[in-house]
Amino acid sequence: MRIIFTDTYKKMSEEAAKIIAGQLWIKPNSVLGLATGSTPVELYQNLVWLYKTVGLDFSQATSFNLDEYVGLAEDDPQSYHRFMHENLFDHVNIRKDHVFFPNGLTADSVAEGERYEATITAAGGIDMQLLGIGRNAHIGFNEPANAFTRMTHKVALKESTIAANARFFASQDDVPREAMSMGIGTIFRARHIVLLASGAEKAEAVRDAVMGAITPTVPASILQLHPSVTLIVDQEAGTLLKAEKSDS
Ligand code: GLP
Numbered sequence: 001m002r003i004i005f006t007d008t009y010k011k012m013s014e015e016a017a018k019i020i021a022g023q024l025w026i027k028p029n030s031v032l033g034l035a036t037g038s039t040p041v042e043l044y045q046n047l048v049w050l051y052k053t054v055g056l057d058f059s060q061a062t063s064f065n066l067d068e069y070v071g072l073a074e075d076d077p078q079s080y081h082r083f084m085h086e087n088l089f090d091h092v093n094i095r096k097d098h099v100f101f102p103n104g105l106t107a108d109s110v111a112e113g114e115r116y117e118a119t120i121t122a123a124g125g126i127d128m129q130l131l132g133i134g135r136n137a138h139i140g141f142n143e144p145a146n147a148f149t150r151m152t153h154k155v156a157l158k159e160s161t162i163a164a165n166a167r168f169f170a171s172q173d174d175v176p177r178e179a180m181s182m183g184i185g186t187i188f189r190a191r192h193i194v195l196l197a198s199g200a201e202k203a204e205a206v207r208d209a210v211m212g213a214i215t216p217t218v219p220a221s222i223l224q225l226h227p228s229v230t231l232i233v234d235q236e237a238g239t240l241l242k243a244e245k246s247d248s
Helices: 009-026 041-054 080-087 109-122 159-168 184-188 200-211 219-225 239-247
Strands: 002-005 031-034 062-065 067-069 128-131 153-156 178-181 192-197 229-233
Touching: 002 239, 009 041, 009 128, 009 192, 009 229, 041 080, 062 080, 062 109, 067 080, 109 153, 109 178, 184 219, 192 200, 192 219, 200 219, 200 229, 200 239
Parallel strands: 002 229, 031 062, 031 128, 128 192, 192 229
Antiparallel strands: 067 178, 153 178
């Protein structure tokens, strides 16, 4: 795993934009795996800026989002579908028929998981997967569990995740209790992975993911086994990595 230490959220977002833009420059028809949450917001702003100023081209790109809440319509203000349109897709030249999400309104989550996996495979697999990390080290919506999940599936969200994500909703009661998420296997099959972490509340999750045991109770720890991961941390999220480094 390559780790890029940055001082600020702004710098973290710039480093991430360089990597995603580099991927698109080298391979304009890249298949990107994209993430939601507050962490990638400024990265997306940087990509929009690069599109507008120097013509970063998304016209041949395809994207697959990590996850979507169960029960929210595509146009719901809190849906991840809407988030991606507002933060990226509506501002760049990606084709609207080249953006994919798991369907959170499906009546058959198993069939939906299979459909999503087949769509990713038909697109040639994910070239570069962007990830944030939850405070409990979840990636996508893969919560701490007894086993790593292989495929896109329906998950029950942990209370801690519901509480953490309540800031985007009118009240905690409004946060959906379930989501459709790429599995750990889906994420792992990406050719490159870029993991972003910002803020002190992510420092323990980052330390456990990078330096702890590889275990499904720390979902992001599986990334230690992936051949091409770049972790970009800001000063606060990287604090415990640096503390361990200087102790050893
Ligand atoms: C949600 C998303 C994750 C994201 C995580 C952290 O649970 N499903 O993909 O990484 O939140 O979000 P934030 O970046 O807002 O801390």
